[in-house]
Amino acid sequence: MSNPIDFYFDFSSPYGYFAASRxxxxxxxxxxxxxxxxxxxxxxxxxxxxxxxxxxxxxxxYARRDRERTARLLNLPFKMPTKFPISTTAPARAFYxxxxxxxxxxxxxxLALYVAYFADDVDISAPEATIEIxxxxxxxxxxxxxxxxxxxxxxxxxxxxxxAVALGVFGSPYIVIDGEPFWGSDRLxxxxxxxxxxxx
Amino acid sequence: MSNPIDFYFDFSSPYGYFAASRxxxxxxxxxxxxxxxxxxxxxxxxxxxxxxxxxxxxxxxYARRDRERTARLLNLPFKMPTKFPISTTAPARAFYxxxxxxxxxxxxxxLALYVAYFADDVDISAPEATIEIxxxxxxxxxxxxxxxxxxxxxxxxxxxxxxAVALGVFGSPYIVIDGEPFWGSDRLxxxxxxxxxxxx
Numbered sequence: 001m002s003n004p005i006d007f008y009f010d011f012s013s014p015y016g017y018f019a020a021s022r023x024x025x026x027x028x029x030x031x032x033x034x035x036x037x038x039x040x041x042x043x044x045x046x047x048x049x050x051x052x053x054x055x056x057x058x059x060x061x062y063a064r065r066d067r068e069r070t071a072r073l074l075n076l077p078f079k080m081p082t083k084f085p086i087s088t089t090a091p092a093r094a095f096y097x098x099x100x101x102x103x104x105x106x107x108x109x110x111l112a113l114y115v116a117y118f119a120d121d122v123d124i125s126a127p128e129a130t131i132e133i134x135x136x137x138x139x140x141x142x143x144x145x146x147x148x149x150x151x152x153x154x155x156x157x158x159x160x161x162x163x164a165v166a167l168g169v170f171g172s173p174y175i176v177i178d179g180e181p182f183w184g185s186d187r188l189x190x191x192x193x194x195x196x197x198x199x200x
Numbered sequence: 201m202s203n204p205i206d207f208y209f210d211f212s213s214p215y216g217y218f219a220a221s222r223x224x225x226x227x228x229x230x231x232x233x234x235x236x237x238x239x240x241x242x243x244x245x246x247x248x249x250x251x252x253x254x255x256x257x258x259x260x261x262y263a264r265r266d267r268e269r270t271a272r273l274l275n276l277p278f279k280m281p282t283k284f285p286i287s288t289t290a291p292a293r294a295f296y297x298x299x300x301x302x303x304x305x306x307x308x309x310x311l312a313l314y315v316a317y318f319a320d321d322v323d324i325s326a327p328e329a330t331i332e333i334x335x336x337x338x339x340x341x342x343x344x345x346x347x348x349x350x351x352x353x354x355x356x357x358x359x360x361x362x363x364a365v366a367l368g369v370f371g372s373p374y375i376v377i378d379g380e381p382f383w384g385s386d387r388l389x390x391x392x393x394x395x396x397x398x399x400x
Contacts, residue, residue, distance in 0.1 A: 048258050050259070066383070069400075073393070170259055186384070190269070
């Protein structure tokens with residue numbers, strides 16, 4: 001059995017949302033599984049000294065246009081959230097808590113969180129919003145509420161972010177296939193070709 | 201007849217080189233012509249306050265890998281130049297001088313300059329190198345040598361850069377189809393679809 005593909009993303013990243021909607025299908029076409037790994041870009045940027053895209057005037061205007069155009073091309077519901085970017089600690093903790101028990105359910109939760117944020121303008125940085133969405137995804141709400149403040153869950157997320165930084169992850173989405181990194185949803189075509197051919 | 205596609209690029213941009221190798225074919229498939237517009241990213245960055253990619257540690261490591269991988273995928277000769285990035289005033293002036301008389305020859309010259317820089321490691325920031333390459337491309341070398349210091353040619357390049365900045369061009373390659381901007385060689389797929397469908 002081949003290694004799983006590592007899929008790093010931040011819940012506040014629109015291109016992460018676009019990639020999340022496609023990565024499982026791409027992997028499945030090549031008999032691969034995907035390990036989803038939400039990270040906190042804010043923490044990554046602190047280490048790498050990067051600035052969020054929104055601070056660069058011309059680029060941010062273009063980025064707005066590019067996001068909407070790409071969403072339309074992918075037939076994905078998309079509306080730039082009122083609050084952006086946001087801290088995604090709560091959704092990321094919820095993800096890892098659920099993931100420990102049921103990775104498939106965790107992926108469904110991740111997609112639900114993305115849709116809530118990027119289609120329905122729900123501020124998922126709020127723990128209550130994350131809990132509500134987890135409830136809809138079939139997770140016990142009391143359990144999730146407790147998990148968001150659980151020391152083990154907090155440590156798990158911290159560890160995942162540290163490990164990602166140590167590996168060189170600097171953006172979202174960031175996909176690693178057998179050690180080969182691909183950054184950005186616009187590299188999904190190369191991801192697919194890499195899986196097809198084993199590299200070039 | 202449809203409007204020409206505007207193709208902005210800097211001779212020091214590897215992704216500009218990748219796009220230059222494909223843009224004419226893509227446009228021709230949709231009965232479009234392409235207006236090539238070399239610019240000076242250094243001047244653009246001064247206005248927009250951006251930093252070259254190479255100043256961001258993790259990103260620059262990834263970028264190196266991505267460039268080589270993309271070149272292999274496109275079957276393009278590619279070797280990261282010893283001196284990078286460079287000032288591209290000389291090649292850009294040479295381009296506009298030739299373009300005034302023969303746009304098709306100017307495009308051939310642009311491709312020859314790109315190959316010299318990104319495949320043969322020739323430092324095309326040196327006027328002598330640009331003159332030599334222009335000579336190989338069938339342009340009179342004495343004429344080009346004079347053109348590189350000609351006030352009209354200098355003004356033309358300055359005007360082109362100013363107009364690009366005014367339009368919002370902030371990177372290379374940057375392609376505009378009927379007012380719709382596309383940034384990056386990884387948007388060529390969307391460029392092709394846009395030409396096919398007239399937008400979405």
